[in-house]
Amino acid sequence: ETGVTQSPTHLIKTRGQQVTLRCSSQSGHNTVSWYQQALGQGPQFIFQYYREEENGRGNFPPRFSGLQFPNYSSELNVNALELDDSALYLCASSLASGLNTEAFFGQGTRLTVV
Amino acid sequence: GESVGLHLPTLSVQEGDNSIINCAYSNSASDYFIWYKQESGKGPQFIIDIRSNMDKRQGQRVTVLLNKTVKHLSLQIAATQPGDSAVYFCAEKDTGGFKTIFGAGTRLFVKA
Numbered sequence: 001e002t003g004v005t006q007s008p009t010h011l012i013k014t015r016g017q018q019v020t021l022r023c024s025s026q027s028g029h030n031t032v033s034w035y036q037q038a039l040g041q042g043p044q045f046i047f048q049y050y051r052e053e054e055n056g057r058g059n060f061p062p063r064f065s066g067l068q069f070p071n072y073s074s075e076l077n078v079n080a081l082e083l084d085d086s087a088l089y090l091c092a093s094s095l096a097s098g099l100n101t102e103a104f105f106g107q108g109t110r111l112t113v114v
Numbered sequence: 115g116e117s118v119g120l121h122l123p124t125l126s127v128q129e130g131d132n133s134i135i136n137c138a139y140s141n142s143a144s145d146y147f148i149w150y151k152q153e154s155g156k157g158p159q160f161i162i163d164i165r166s167n168m169d170k171r172q173g174q175r176v177t178v179l180l181n182k183t184v185k186h187l188s189l190q191i192a193a194t195q196p197g198d199s200a201v202y203f204c205a206e207k208d209t210g211g212f213k214t215i216f217g218a219g220t221r222l223f224v225k226a
Contacts, residue, residue: 042203042216043158056212090157105157
């Protein structure tokens with residue numbers, strides 16, 4: 001186990017709704033990254049938070065937003081859900097936003113949009 | 115554009131044999147590469163990494179080879195075991211260091 005926990009593990013939402021996913025980073029880690037993994041594909045980078053600030057973003061629309069709290073836990077919010085948002089959402093924490101820092105992944109939240 | 119891809123979507127090996135999983139990348143500016151293992155229902159797990167100033171790195175039963183000339187990365191697993199059955203991803207860190215770019219993955223089946 002990595003020490004990174006995500007909640008909930010599974011979630012079903014209706015198209016147009018909003019969802020909040022949560023991630024507790026490993027103790028001592030100040031950087032959290034979020035990824036979307038569609039079935040049969042590799043994870044796609046959404047964004048990263050470092051010390052409560054967004055540190056970088058992938059090719060995702062603004063309806064994907066996030067927060068990082070003083071204890072370095074994080075939330076991913078998705079507004080106006082679309083069917084294509086159905087995926088496994090992964091959170092990864094690392095010690096610092098550097099090149100050579102190992103990231104530890106949580107088990108993910110499986111989101112189904114119907 | 116940059117991409118990280120894999121040559122084969124599935125690989126089937128006999129227990130005890132060595133496995134080789136290949137990966138191609140297109141961004142010559144990338145200088146950090148990682149292999150992850152993902153088991154069903156779990157998040158990716160770090161296996162081994164390599165920086166572009168190296169061409170080989172060994173871990174426990176695993177070896178990563180990097181050929182910068184042809185932009186090719188491989189993961190070798192010695193004496194493959196049933197517990198090695200999983201999807202394996204190669205990934206690269208971009209030059210900014212904050213984004214990890216994953217390939218599509220190779221599913222490894224180990225036959226007993």
